[in-house]
Amino acid sequence: MTDSWSNSAHNASHEFGIDLHLDRKGPGLRTGLIEALREAVRTGRLTPGTRLPPSRSLAADLGIARNTVADAYAELVAEGWLVAKQGSGTRVAQRAEPRKTSPAGPPANLARSRATYSMLTGTPNLAEFPRKQWLTAARRAVTAAPHEAFGIGDALGRMELRTVLADYLARARGVYAAPERVVICSGFRHGLTLMAQVLRARQVRAVSVESYGLDIYRDLLTSTGLRVPPLYVDEHGTRTEDLAGMRGVGAVLMTPAHQFPTGIALRPDRRAVAVDWARSTGGLILEDDYDGEFRYDRQPVGALQGLDPERVVYLGTSSKSLAPGLRLAWMVLPEDLVPEIAAAKGHADWMSSSLEQLTLAEFIASGSYDRHVRAMRLRYRRRRDQLVAALARTAPSVHVTGMAAGLHALLELPRGTERSVVQAAARRGLAVEGMSAFRYETADSGWRLPEQDALVVNYASPSDSAWAGALDALCAVMP
């Protein structure tokens, strides 16, 4: 038997005036015939109303059993492709419209052109993902998992992971975290979305945000119906003392360990002022600890959360320490927020894979996480040193600021040069962001941020093979 029935079906197809090209596909005659008929209707070769040959004659033409054809017709009737009426045989249904033949092009985000090098913020060195160790953890976790782990599970996350994280965060970040207060989410933005919903339900109208930061977070808050009055960032971090004068602010979103993107650690007295504000007003501090593990000149400063676990919501993530592709992050909540977040999370059924949660729990418990963070700390530190040294050689007037921490540094530029430097970098195939991309000024803030021109440079993300080229391109465009 050949791959096509076109010739053998010729007799039967003549009865209804078209040549029935039925390419045989898939396993089995019956399935192949069904698919061929479906395809013929879809592509318009069999038009609505067309009467099909009686099953007996088509079967004879094809040299197959009549039942096979009758079954195929019955199936397509059941699916709505064909209609069978007593006395008038089987016809192509009226509603089976031919599909559009022009396929859609690739979505815009696939079609966009890519730079040769990227020093855009937000991504660690993806080439360093510890694949083997992760797979070892996955094997152990999936093999040892109880059957119920494959079920729907607790909306707040697997207790195994919450327990391991509570221990890790206490040890590494000074977070007070009973496992019951740890909630697994699929990224910082997921956690912030849940918090925004809960705050709105609590009648909060405004969440203050830092005057430098990511616009996607501000957009997320405003789309939930919250106002986002800015809090000024100066050389000692965020001016938390200004919170006292702000009306109707129920929470503040901050990056105290390493302000993003200025790279400043919040001054101790300002940490205290923030907690005092939260206590006296009943407000909440949302502590975005996005890269707290990475400090190069000293031990990391502990999280603000430890100062008052009932007034600070701690938000951490594996996106910088491991990989954003895992979509695993965590929140540590004040006790009274747990039921509200659980309700918001459970209602939307927005949960992470149990198997990935168990894998991360095993990865941390086995010590692999600590080892990976230590190894990355050395590599990123070396990268930062190389960046500083290269700039000192080639562009001594450019000042590198921001703490020796995290994945990025700030390069201060002469006034009025930022935009042209970003454009010059793009022409050399280097994607990099200027400080202005992170500046948040609104008419009602009552002040203006200093017009500091600067680049925000992610020195961590280029792969080892791209690093030298990226650094060369960067130095070449410095004023």
Add this chain to the structure above:
Amino acid sequence: MTDSWSNSAHNASHEFGIDLHLDRKGPGLRTGLIEALREAVRTGRLTPGTRLPPSRSLAADLGIARNTVADAYAELVAEGWLVAKQGSGTRVAQRAEPRKTSPAGPPANLARSRATYSMLTGTPNLAEFPRKQWLTAARRAVTAAPHEAFGIGDALGRMELRTVLADYLARARGVYAAPERVVICSGFRHGLTLMAQVLRARQVRAVSVESYGLDIYRDLLTSTGLRVPPLYVDEHGTRTEDLAGMRGVGAVLMTPAHQFPTGIALRPDRRAVAVDWARSTGGLILEDDYDGEFRYDRQPVGALQGLDPERVVYLGTSSKSLAPGLRLAWMVLPEDLVPEIAAAKGHADWMSSSLEQLTLAEFIASGSYDRHVRAMRLRYRRRRDQLVAALARTAPSVHVTGMAAGLHALLELPRGTERSVVQAAARRGLAVEGMSAFRYETADSGWRLPEQDALVVNYASPSDSAWAGALDALCAVMP
């Protein structure tokens, strides 16, 4: 050196009037001292305002270097636990309030009692999850993944998985699915949430739902601001002919292949009527194909989506075929919905792990998925046969209805007995749902559903070791 510094610190601690019990914890003296001091403040042993001993004298008492103590103090000042003022030494900060000592009890959902057996709907046999094959797929997928796979990725999902699914769904479910129209989501409810948002943005006011179904889906739609007028389900499935008389309905949520929970396949002419309605009104059909892979008496009926891919949104999931714990599901969209869903999904950053997506792609492409579904089809079919046989023996008056398909069957009970049967089952340790749990009647529907007493029995989910006991308990409570 011992595990406690209480004795050696006695002299220094006398200076401020309390006995300084510092348990040594963690690696290194400095870290241990920091943690011990933090803990002392947290638990209230060091109260706000308390003056700490000068670093020199505490160091002497502890027999450690003065710098270690000075470093620890500096760290705690940076974190806000302590304050240092020129001339007045180091004190415990005012804001470091002792934490509540009464720990929260376990959350309600952990504390709830569990039945010995469960035949509640929604879960496949979790004991049958193909752990080895899944890990094999994970190893291949994670090893072969490009570096960029560990990054944030396309909000619509990994193209590898979308391509494999497009092929699988065309082959197994008759779905017309170009990869660009396939969107990965983390469960049916995630897909429905996104659809509800997009429909609301399109000014749709109402989504019709079947008169039998899950209340969580109705709640999800109403919480987005949509009305959910019911569509009557009779012995031939959902009365799609009633859609024509319903005002302002922009979409209908349906389970055409296997109505949940009645177990009826939508009659062919009603499939056609639904598509006609969608075409003539510009409405959308949301096709919930939750268990389409499982049919025992014949080949599964193909998806409605194939009839008109521009008017039907197909929603499928791995929750029944593999495990709900994976949180991997998919939608196949009309072309014009793709950008709107992409915007809704990307805005919320609600994405699944890249690694799990690549693992599922490899699992399907390698044939493991088909093999698993075939194996489960045999097992579940046997379970269904055993259920029917056991009831025929022990409760011949109970009629088993619903197609030979999926994971559940309907047991029709004598009028007025449903509630007492559910309660009797609970007393025997068997959790099972009555039909009334799925009935949706509203005052404005204009009709009443027949008061058919019935049990909705998931015969698939008990493990092999629990099956005999579950079946015995079920038969024992039949009237």
